[in-house]
Amino acid sequence: MQALLCREYGPIERLRVEEVPSPRPGPNEVVVEVRASSLNFPDALLVQGLYQVKPPLPFSPGMELAGIVKEVGAGVRGIEAGDRVIASPGRGGFAQECLVAADRVMPLPAGMDFETGSAFVLTYCTSLHALKDCGHLQPGETLVVLGAAGGVGTSAIEVGKAMGAKVIAAASSEEKLALCKKLGADDTIDYEKADLRQRILDLTSGKGADVVYDPVGGAQTEAALRATAWRGRLLVIGFASGVIPQLKLNLALLKERSLVGVYWGDWTQHDPQGQRRNIEQLAAWFAEGRIKPVVSERLSLAEAPAAMMRMLQRKVMGKVVVLPAAT
Ligand SMILES: NC(=O)c1ccc[n+]([C@@H]2O[C@H](COP(=O)([O-])OP(=O)(O)OC[C@H]3O[C@@H](n4cnc5c(N)ncnc54)[C@H](OP(=O)(O)O)[C@@H]3O)[C@@H](O)[C@H]2O)c1
Known part of the structure; x- marks a missing residue:
């Protein structure tokens, strides 16, 4: 072979x-x-x-x-x-x-x-585990997805919408953001051109995002964290930019924000039943035409x-x- x-x-x-x-x-x-x-x-x-x-x-x-x-x-x-x-x-x-x-x-x-x-498997399971089990995303909350046109990013938009969130997709070009809109993103931010923090605050009437899904790292992480609401959650998915951000912990204290690490592969070993439940949920959403x-x-x-x-x-x-x- x-x-x-x-x-x-x-x-x-x-x-x-x-x-x-x-x-x-x-x-x-x-x-x-x-x-x-x-x-x-x-x-x-x-x-x-x-x-x-x-x-x-x-x-x-x-x-x-x-x-x-x-x-x-x-x-x-x-x-x-x-x-x-x-x-x-x-x-x-x-x-x-x-x-x-x-x-x-x-x-x-x-x-x-x-x-x-x-x-x-990998992208959708990561996103459902991140948003549900780690981020406790609730219907009506605002989710910001960074690197939103990538593999895990596109799945996070669809899973976020299926969970009833308002989704703001952030990516680096108009072409990428057009794809995010097609997948159901309510708003988009070109973070190569716009100030990410300010745009998130503008799009949430100053309140900030409830959950940030971050597979990118680098400078955008702190900008997004600073634009989270009271008890906002920043989900640490990965560092596609190649830069692991160093953050000041007063940012967590000030609004009772949480930084939550996500490691889907290892979690499946810790909670195989939880993984089975999640894949059943994803298969049901696929059958209903809500994710693809x-x-x-x-x-x-x-x-x-x-x-x-x-x-x-x-x-x-x-x-x-x-x-x-x-x-
Ligand atoms: N924690 C977990 O359980 C878990 C599971 C799966 C994947 N991951 C991680 O998630 C990350 C994304 O994986 P993926 O498969 O979705 O990758 P991908 O399809 O390449 O998406 C990554 C996105 O990151 C952005 N990016 C910003 N700077 C970049 C740079 N210097 N080089 C490449 N991309 C850059 C790009 O979007 P823009 O151009 O729009 O910025 C790109 O679309 C990886 O770090 C991966 O290890 C983690």
Whole structure:
């Protein structure tokens, strides 16, 4: 089978598509024939050795996928060869077959195609966990989403709207903000041109935002935190800007604001039942037509490295999907 391989940590350009042996499942593992997998920001960091996790070499990037179960290992219950599934293996998705721990495999929700399924788990689960379990977002509250046209950003707009919030989307270009509007954002801010703090205050009649969803970091974090309301919550999702902000804690004291860390992947290990409830909620919203991943590009394995580089240059919107059977 073919796989995009990282043989050494370093420049993304060194990734190559190679012929490798098909994986075989060990106990409590399954092998999935990958129909589609999707790109996430951490993939681009992982292959450079810049992510918090460093898999043993060689490995294939690709954190989430959709496909058909090819083979199940000993001890696997409730999953059979031929099942249509979605999965979040953490790595290995950019290949024609992927070995996945059985507890990371879920049925493909009814009515969902493989491309949509491959872009569903990581971003939407992160956003629902962040907004519901960590941010306690309430109907009628105001949510500000930074990096709102990106992978997790687009999902946060849709999940925020499904939870009944007023959503303000912030991103770096008119094209990106047009996508956010299409997804249901009530208001938008181009934070490359406007003062983020002032615009949030203007759009909330001076009150400020109740919740900020921040996958970007850098200078925008403090600007957004300063524009939160009494008991506002800033959700720390990630640092796509490459800068981890240093904040003064008087900003938390002054309005009883909270800074809340979000680590969806680890939370699923702490609360597997909570994760099951969330995926059921997301599948129901999908069936009702309230959420749907934005697939902006469909690429072959060989084209994936160039997409990783575009992602690091802020040139990607929504989700990039990789089709391992495509040439
Ligand atoms: N905590 C968790 O559980 C969790 C789960 C999933 C992902 N994450 C994190 O969330 C972050 C976003 O992931 P994603 O897959 O949504 O990425 P993405 O699609 O590339 O979106 C990131 C957005 O960040 C903005 N950005 C600002 N400065 C940037 C820069 N220098 N380089 C790249 N992007 C920049 C871009 O929007 P503008 O151009 O509009 O500013 C971009 O659309 C990553 O840090 C990832 O690790 C965290």
